[in-house]
Structures are given as C-alpha cells and as structure tokens.
Amino acid sequence: MTITLTVNGMNCGHCTQTITKAIMAIDAKATVETDIPSKTVKVSTEVDREKISAAVVDAGYDVLSIV
Numbered sequence: 001m002t003i004t005l006t007v008n009g010m011n012c013g014h015c016t017q018t019i020t021k022a023i024m025a026i027d028a029k030a031t032v033e034t035d036i037p038s039k040t041v042k043v044s045t046e047v048d049r050e051k052i053s054a055a056v057v058d059a060g061y062d063v064l065s066i067v
Contacts, residue, residue, distance in 0.1 A: 003049045005041045008062040010034065015061070022059035026051055039064075 010019060016034040019041055023032050031044040043052055053063045 001045065003043045003045065003052055004067045005043070005053060005056060006064040006066075007039055007041055007056060008064050010036060010039050010041070010061060012036070018059050019056055019061060022055040023052060026055050 007019065010016060013036075016036065019034065020032045023030055023041075023043055023045075027045045027047045029045075030047070033042040034040070035042075041056070045052060049066050053066055056063050
C-alpha cells in the first residue's frame, strides 16, 4: 500500500534522511520518497499507517495528515 504523509518541520536534506531512516527501521523493504517543498512523504509499505506515522513522530516531526 502507498501512504502519503504531510510532515511539518521537514525543511532540509537532513530532515528527509532522518525521516527515511525512521521509516526504514520499522520496514526495511519500504520505498520512501520525500518532497521538501510540499512537505510530503510517500511510503510504499506493508506496515500500517499508524506505525509509519508513529515512527515519523518519534523522529521529532509532526504528522499533519495521512492519506
């Protein structure tokens, strides 16, 4: 499944690396695409959206929406 998160506070390459690492820690097979201008993270994963969101929050970012 593909999940799109809107993430507040994702402003630079370091932010995208931190978010990607957090997601990959719970699903090593996930595909993660980040877009800084739109503050979105698109994740292809088999892990449920709540766990993906929790990983991003635990990394220090606010998840504004999940689609």
